Structure formats: C-alpha cells, structure tokens
Amino acid sequence: MHLARLRLRDFRNYPRLDAEFAPGFHLLLGDNAQGKTNILEAVYLVATLRSFRGVGSAQMVRSGQKGYFVGSHIVGQGEHETKMYWSLRERNLSLDGMPVRKVTDYLGVLRTVVFCTEDLLLVKGPSRSRRRFLDLLLSQTSPAYLPLLQRYTRALRSRNAILKQPTINPLLLAGFSQELLQAGGEITQLRCELAPKISALARLACRRIASDTEDLQIEYLPSVKKDFTVELAQSAARERTYRTTVIGPHRDDLDLLLNGRSATQYGSEGQKRTLAIAMKVAQADYLTGLHGTPPILLIDDIMGELDLKRRTGLFPLLQRSRLARSQVFMTATEENWPEELGRDVQRWLVKEGGLCPLPATDS
Amino acid sequence: MSALPAAIVALIASLRSLPGIGPRSAERIALHLVQADPHAVEQLARHLTEARARVQLCATCGALTETSPCGTCSDPRRDATFLCVVERPTDTLVIEKPGTFRGRYHVLGGKLSPLNGIEPEDLRIRELEERLTREPVKEILIALGTDVEGDATSFYLARRLARPGLKISRIAHGLPAGAGLDFADELTLSRALEGRRDMKQDE
Numbered sequence: 071m072h073l074a075r076l077r078l079r080d081f082r083n084y085p086r087l088d089a090e091f092a093p094g095f096h097l098l099l100g101d102n103a104q105g106k107t108n109i110l111e112a113v114y115l116v117a118t119l120r121s122f123r124g125v126g127s128a129q130m131v132r133s134g135q136k137g138y139f140v141g142s143h144i145v146g147q148g149e150h151e152t153k154m155y156w157s158l159r160e161r162n163l164s165l166d167g168m169p170v171r172k173v174t175d176y177l178g179v180l181r182t183v184v185f186c187t188e189d190l191l192l193v194k195g196p197s198r199s200r201r202r203f204l205d206l207l208l209s210q211t212s213p214a215y216l217p218l219l220q221r222y223t224r225a226l227r228s229r230n231a232i233l234k235q236p237t238i239n240p241l242l243l244a245g246f247s248q249e250l251l252q253a254g255g256e257i258t259q260l261r262c263e264l265a266p267k268i269s270a271l272a273r274l275a276c277r278r279i280a281s282d283t284e285d286l287q288i289e290y291l292p293s294v295k296k297d298f299t300v301e302l303a304q305s306a307a308r309e310r311t312y313r314t315t316v317i318g319p320h321r322d323d324l325d326l327l328l329n330g331r332s333a334t335q336y337g338s339e340g341q342k343r344t345l346a347i348a349m350k351v352a353q354a355d356y357l358t359g360l361h362g363t364p365p366i367l368l369i370d371d372i373m374g375e376l377d378l379k380r381r382t383g384l385f386p387l388l389q390r391s392r393l394a395r396s397q398v399f400m401t402a403t404e405e406n407w408p409e410e411l412g413r414d415v416q417r418w419l420v421k422e423g424g425l426c427p428l429p430a431t432d433s
Numbered sequence: 434m435s436a437l438p439a440a441i442v443a444l445i446a447s448l449r450s451l452p453g454i455g456p457r458s459a460e461r462i463a464l465h466l467v468q469a470d471p472h473a474v475e476q477l478a479r480h481l482t483e484a485r486a487r488v489q490l491c492a493t494c495g496a497l498t499e500t501s502p503c504g505t506c507s508d509p510r511r512d513a514t515f516l517c518v519v520e521r522p523t524d525t526l527v528i529e530k531p532g533t534f535r536g537r538y539h540v541l542g543g544k545l546s547p548l549n550g551i552e553p554e555d556l557r558i559r560e561l562e563e564r565l566t567r568e569p570v571k572e573i574l575i576a577l578g579t580d581v582e583g584d585a586t587s588f589y590l591a592r593r594l595a596r597p598g599l600k601i602s603r604i605a606h607g608l609p610a611g612a613g614l615d616f617a618d619e620l621t622l623s624r625a626l627e628g629r630r631d632m633k634q635d636e
Contacts, residue, residue, distance in 0.1 A: 174618070214619035224548075224581040231547035241592055242545060242553060245585035 071146030071363050072397045073113060073180065079139035080132040082108035083423040092416065093395040095388070099402060099428070100420035106401035109425070110184065110368040113399060116142045116152055117180040117366070118206075119163070119173065122188075127156045144180050146363065152179060174213055181210065181365035183354040185372050189346040193334060197323035204261050204324070207268070207353055211360055215260060218253050225249035226315055233313045250318060251298050257319045258292050265290035265324070271352035272345075279351070279383030280344045285329050288349070293321035344380060347372070351387055364391045369400040441467060493564070495540030495557055496525045505537055512536045514571040518561070518590065520544050520578065528576060536574070539564065544577060544586040556586075558593065565594070572600040579606050579624070 078087040083105045098106045107123075111130070114122045121130060131138045137157025144150040155162040163170045170176045191199040208215040229246045232238060269288035276286035294301055294317060305317045326333040326345060333345050358364040367388070376384075391398050392414070401420075417428040437445075441463050448459035466474055490496070491503035498504065505511055505525070515536030519525055525538045541556045564570065575590055577583040591601050607625030608617055617625065 172618070214623060217618075217620045221581055225585070228547045228581065228585070235547075239553065241589055242547070242585075244592070245545065245587075245589035246547070246581070248588045249581050249585050 071144065071180065071366065072395065073116070073142055073366060074145045074149075075141075075143035076109070076112060076116075077139070077141035078112055080135040081112055081138040081140055082130055082132060084108065085132060085423060087423075087425060089425050091397065093397055094392055095415040096397065096399045097402060097415050097417045098399065098420050098425075099417055101403065104420045105423050106420045107370050109420070110370055110399055110401060112140050113142075113180075113366065114182050114184055114368055115140055116144075116154070117182040118177070119154075122184045122186060122368075124188075127161075128158070131157070142180070146180075150179050152176075174216060177210065177216075181357055181361065182368055183350060183357065183365045184368040184370065185347065185350050186368075186370040187372060187375070189350055189372075190342060192346045192349050193326060193337070193342040197321075200324040201320075201322055203349065203353075204264065204322075207356065208260055208264060210357065212260060215257075218256055218260075221249065222253035222257055222319065225253060226318065226320055230314045233309055233315065238310070247302060250315070251302065254294070254318050255298050258294055258298070258322070261319065261322065262290055262292065268349070268352050268356060271355045272348045275351035275355065275383075275387075276344060276348035278386065279348055279380050280341070283329075284341070284344070286333075286345060286348060287327040287330075289325040289327065291323045291325050293317050293319060343375065347376075347380070347384070351384070354387060358390070364394050364396045366396060367391055367398045367400075369398065371401050371403075490522065490540075494525075494538045495522060495542060495560070496538055497522045510535075514569050515574070516564070516568075516570045516572070517574045517576055519576050520583070524576070536572075541577075541586070544582045545589060546582045553589070553593075558590070561594070565596070565599070570599065572602060574602050574604060576604040 072093045073091055076087065076089050076091065078084040081087075098109055100106050111121055111123060114120075115130070121127075127138075137155060137160065139153070139155045141153045142151070144152065151166050153162070153164045163176065165176055165179060192203055205215075205219060209219070225246050229243065229250055232243050232246065265288060269286075272288055273286045276284055298318070301317055309316050326337075328337055328341055328345065333341060337345065354365055354367060388398055415430075417430070419426050419428050444463040444466065445456075445459045448454055448462055449456060451459075454462070466477075487499045488497055489499070489501060491498045491501050491506055493502045493506045496503050496505065500507075512535045516539055517525075517528060517534060517536055518539050518541060519528065520541055520543060522540050522542075525540065528534050528538070539557070539561050541558070541561075543551050543556055545551060545553065545556070573590075573594060575587045577587050587603055591603070594601060605628060607621065607628055608614070614622070
C-alpha cells in the first residue's frame, strides 16, 4: 500500500500542495519550522482522522483561514481517493466520491505507524498513554472495538456522574453498572488477547535494536483480575469514598520489564528510548502480519536521536517496507539525516510551506 | 444592498429555530410568505395556533392527542393487559405503523441520563406505577433504544417495576428483517448472537 498523491489546501503552513509519491523511501529535509512534520501529520490524518500531535482540527487550519482540505490517492489492493474538508461550520469526509457515514467503514483504507519523540511517553508517561497504544491498535484491527470503547466510556462517565451526586440512587447506578460490565468485559478480553502477541514482537524488535542481552517483556496488567461483576461490587465502598468508578479497563496498564525489572523505574534513558521504538516496531509488525502488507511508516526526526547501532536495528523494518512497495516518510535536518540509508532515497526539500524534489546524491 | 425590513428579519429568526430549517431555507420561506396571498398566510397562522392549542399530552399514557385520555387509551378493543413503554410521544406512532401491536402505551418522556441531569424523577415512572395499581396490566414491553442510556433505563425499569404476576419483556434487537448478514455491523451481530433463540423441532 502506498500514498500516491497528497493534496493540501490551507493545512498548517501549506496554502497549497500537490505532491506525488512513489513507493519507497522519502526523506523530507529542511530547516526547523518549515513544515516537515506537517506532511507526516497530514498522512497520519488521512489514515486515522486525527493528529498524532494530540491537537484538534482547529489547530491544523492555516492561520487566518476558515478550514483545511486534505485529499489523497491511495494505491493498494485497489485504488482509493479520499477527501476531507474541515472548518468550524462544516466537515466533510468522502471515500471514492461517496460521503463516509460510519468512521469504521473508512478506517483501514490507509494504515500508518508513526515514530516520534512523543513515543517516549509510552515508557515514561502515565498509564493513559499505554492504554491509548492498545486502543489505537485494537481499533485498527478489530472493527467491534471502537464502538465498544465508546459505549464503555459513556457508561463510565454516566456512572461517575451518579457517584458525584449527594445521594446515590442504587438502582440507577446498577443500570449503568450493567452497561459498564458488559462493554468492560469485552474490552478486557480483547486487550488480554492482544498483549502477548505484542510482547513477543516487541521482544524481538528490542533484541535487534539494542543487544541480545536485553530481554523485554510486556505484561498486561488488567484492573479487573478475575470477575468484573464481583470486583465491581467489592469496590462499592471505595467508589463511594472517591466518588468515581475505581475499577475497570479505564485503570488498565502495561508493565514493561527489561530483564525482569520495571523499565519505567529502573531503565536508563537510552533503554527507555529503545523500548519505545521496540513497541512501535511491534505495532508495525503486528499490522503487517495481520493484513499481509506493511503499513506506511512515518518517522519524525528520531533518527538524529539514535546512535548508529540503534539505527541499524531499525533497518530490517525499513527494508521490508521497501521490498513490499510500501512507503517510509522520514523527516530530518540536513545535518542529521541518516546517510547510511544509501542512495535509493527520494529526497525532498521542505521550505516555507513548499515541497520540491532534490536530485539523487552521487555519494 | 438594501437591508431586509425588520419584520422579515424577525420572521426568518423564528423559522430558523424550527428543526431541519437552516438559514437559507428560513429566508426562502419568509420571502415566500410575505409575498403570498394574505388569506393563505392567515390560514397557515390559524392552523399553527389551533394545532398547538388543541394537541396535548394524554394524561394517562403521555402520547400526543386532542382528547385526554387519548384514542388508544379509551379504545375498548385495545388490550389493557399489555403495556408498551416508549421514550418519546412520537415513538408510539412508530410502533403503531406495522399494526400488529394491540396493547396500550406509556410514554416516559426521555431516558435516564446522568450526564444530562435526567433522573428517575424527571421521567413518567411514578405515573406508570400508578397505572399498574389501577389497570389490569399483565405484561410490560420495554421498547427503548439500545444506546447506553436506553439499555440502562430498561434495566432500571425492569427492576423497579418488578412485582408478582407481571411479565416484563424487552423489544428484541438484532438483524434487520429480510436482509443478509453482511449488512449488519459488528456490534449488532455480536448482540444478535447473544440474543439467539432455540428453534423448536416440532413447529
């Protein structure tokens, strides 16, 4: 699968961009604040309908403009044309000229995995970022997951609203508990099935990137240990004290163990970085295994932070994307671009919201 | 461009507050009305005020009606032992369409929604309990939607209304009739699997 064409109108700092991309490596070069990451953000937006920078659509509109447009032409098993327009008053999303009614019908047209500095939050950040990792992967691979998660969140928020009232109506609470238990049980089940698969893939990736001596293990720590119904009932006193639901998938976490010890607590900075990348590689590997084709890799400026050895560990992943005629988009500044990638790279110069191809280097 | 007369601007503003009418439609309707035959406009105004004055909620079931109790509640041919609970007054019209339901109705006037501050006291549940003491109801059919609030309200009602000799059922959900499996989304399918039924061998 590859992104053959990208069209931007008033997106971030691009008034207008029409670019065509062949399968393979694309290196986006340029000084800081020229719009390199914005290109990756647009590709990610086409795939997931959100920004990987964790911002809302309003912030992606070019300053002073009403709305943005992002269009793409995707070549994979069949060809697809996507169009997306967003403004405060109007949002349109179409696939092959037809308006998209349900997001679940759209997701999966383009699959991407992004590598960026924020990935470090997977290791250093709060448990929320690790749950998001699971949620994102499950919503990309299991169509029932997203509606399930939305139901769960709604039931959870309703329940918490009831728990905050001065007097709690037990029967009313029970009505929403029922919903929480049903959706929550299925979510725990799906996360529980996914975790060992990700752990195995991340372990291999970690060995490639770091060294054979570092053994990574990812363990799923469900908030519900055995029986959600029983445990929710047991938490009744605590949830009345804290006035919020204290047990359920919204309290899940992943334990990241390096050689049997918690990497979050004991890992060095370098190890944490390796671990975050290993998790992302595992994500890409998992998607590849499931769909048969590798996702498009979006690599935002992390090459510069890695030493040569760790970069080398990433090459098999990049190589596979090349062989499968997928794509890799990578941003770098002129000083830190990974020269060892070789010649077979399309280099682009990003400057003040414009993109122009650079001739291949002879070196 | 000359400004619109104030009367037209006010009319457009009123029209815009109606459901399904955007700024452009509101303007078109307003400009049409001010140029139309005065009698036709008077008639429209009369119909509006009359309809609003005459239509009320049935004191018994809560459905839209001109007479209270409404036609369904006072119709002796309707099965008084079978009561269908719906969310909004217009839902009774939906259930009436197939013409197969012969019981009576009770409109809740909403569904439990802690996030929007709607609690049991805001719904017509007390009225429903009073009806159960007055009327010979044997079965209650809960016909609410299947979103989180609809499901939670159904659960709440089933528990609160439970009493000896009263059957409480919930409207089935699953595959649309006459359609193939491929048209159902994943959540609907998984619910349809859960709600599977025995096929009796001797039928």
